[in-house]
Amino acid sequence: MTYINISMRNQDRFSNENNTNFEPYSKPLKNRNYSLDSICWPLYPFTLWMIIILSSCSNRKSDLQFQDVYTLDKEVIDISASEIFESFQIIPLETKEIIGEINNLIVTENHLVILDNAKTKSIFLHAIDGSQLGVIHPLGEGPGEYLFPASIAYSEQEESILVYCSLLGKIINYDLNGEFLGEYFLSGESVSDLIVFKGNLYMTLKDGEGRNILGILNYKDGREMEKIPLPNNGFKVSGIKPQYIYKSHNEESFYFKDIYSNSLSEVNMTGEIIGQKTFDLNKDYITDWKGRSLRFDEIIPEIQARGYIVITDEFIDSEGYFLINTEEGKGSGGMLLVDKETYSAKPVRNIINDMDGLYSYTSILGNSTNPGYFIVSMEPSIINLRLDQMEVGLSPYLQKLRSAGLQNDDNPVLIIYKMKTSIESLEK
Template identity: 25%
Template sequence: MIKRFYYILAIFSLNLIYSCNQNSSEEGDIHPIKIQPVASVENLSIKSARIVRFTENTFAPVGSVYKILAIQNRVILVDRIIGNAVIIFDDTGKYLNHIHRIGEGPGEYKNLENIYYDEKENVLILIPMDYRKKYFFDLDGNFIKEEKYNENIRYIDLLPSGSSEILINNGSLNAEDGFKVYENQELVLSAIPFVDYLDMTPLYGRNVISKIDRDNYNFTVGNRDTIFRYNSNSHEISVDYIFDLEAPISKIDYGNHPHPLEYFVESQMYIGVFDIFQNEKFLSFTTFKYPGIKGRLLSKSTNRIYDTEELIHNKIGNIGFDGILGLSENGEFIAVLKPNQNGGWDFSKNKNLEAAFDEMGALGPEEFLLLFFKIDEIG
């Protein structure tokens, strides 16, 4: 996470862009939801909580968690920093296989960008950083085939379904629309035009498409303060949530500020909405405020905002928290946990998790755990 943070700051100093809360014509009568203040986590209860530790594998220790896919009793991790690989475990943490095909031959690539799951075809689709080909694998990590890549697309996020693709495009690389839908490789919808002061984003968007139900999806684009809805039957886009990021100045003024990075740090501004996951009751997302990420949980029934890290500390214990980065097939949020600032693990607020942790034995200082959990709002 620290490496990722400094990477963000490096890009920040180059782009000097920020998205503050500015209403658009698409917002209608929806009232902005303030990022602050947050509601008391005493209104929440954690249920069905369990922790997963990963066994040693024959490839390399997991050095970072960029993305988590929980599919058919498997937990699939993307490690872009150390392993440059996809590592596949079962849902108890037992190592199964890995994807690491570095090279220039058939079925090989130099660097991993991301991996996505096609629910209809039941395959994984790997995208390399050079965006030249797509690589297809089964859920056990076995290579199937490769296809030539559409060079006009730079995936930030992708939700494939057989012959259809719902995607977020990195408009800063080609100045094209941020949201696109393809069917049988034909473009059927292109929306959210590129805007430099919104889309030259210092944040690397990931997990910015979230399935609501069979036909509806939430998504975000660039540094906008809005979570949109897309209906795959009507191809209509609407707005579900607008967040008041409570910025002291407008995004345009910020872009023209003589020292925008210093101003961002000193003013404690919030930026971006990404890492979106949801179940029937809550929508989880991440925003950024110096010096790191800030997790938020939005109650769908009350529109209350909760601080995810505060929830972990008050209901689980004093543990390091790297964010919610996945959702299980039965609606559990998946959080990445790490040792606290003292290098220890504290599960004292949850006796069941404390007992499970004690049975695991000693953990190394670089290890992490995954926390699977659901929550209820009781107040």
């Protein structure tokens, strides 16, 4: 099998020159000037009085520096991939051991970490070119073993993979060779999601009352986990495993989102909620569902019956904009393309693929929400079917894709689109 690593920049998308650089985007967030120093002083005594009140009420866990409200545009748009993506790569995953299903994917500068908890109950480690480096699957109940790997996190700096086993209630630490480094047993909490930031493990927990808690754990020194309250919708939903936390584009903070919430809370490294992004959609559903315990199969019919537009669990951050999935009352899902500068949220019907020419996209796939990257995984059989249907002039990479020799029983192929920092069409 031939391994290809295609990277195409937007301005060169109709040439045959490849750019194989693949560096995660990382730039500081623009200064929003939301500090108290920037308040308009003609408000005089009222403003001063409010500053005193706010200062006295602030605390470590809820020091809001900004609160953005995004308004939904009525016009539904189609947008070209080349308008929002800067470049892309096509990465066939080497087939030494078969990946049954990609349930979670972590992309870093050097590695791809893949969780398959549906079929093989394994964690696959690949290099960024797709070559398979190793597989972790120590099934059992002893030290360093798990029964069901519910979630994973990866530290590029520490070169360690952390696995949460929901059935044994523990978090296990492995090195890149799959060697057992240590484990941490939880005290009855249910972990919903976890990420690694600079030596600490951040996880969303549910207590016995269903309340959201942020757990911060230094998984190397064995200290007791710090627990911090998080926002709560006031209703419960069972039957799905939602994602709750998402890294920001600069990876200096992360976002927390309760299931079906219309708000994202930005949280810094110490657990302080420093900002909030709220979508001015249907606020009624938050009120209607408060105090209720809902099953997932009840949610969609109610959304459709009441005509709600609801924010779901897939979110990808970039510097100037972000993408987030929606569920709509008319029975279809979609995406919002949200401009951070103008505070507009445009409903997107299709991302028309004018880059690699394979398929257009209607939503973010749920198995990967890495900041700055829109990632698609496809079975080789689906790609080969599309290649047979494509005209020669449709994609400058058609011949390279065909010559890759993808076999239908090979591991999935990743298509990784790097998001632009800003979008000109949104600024008009």
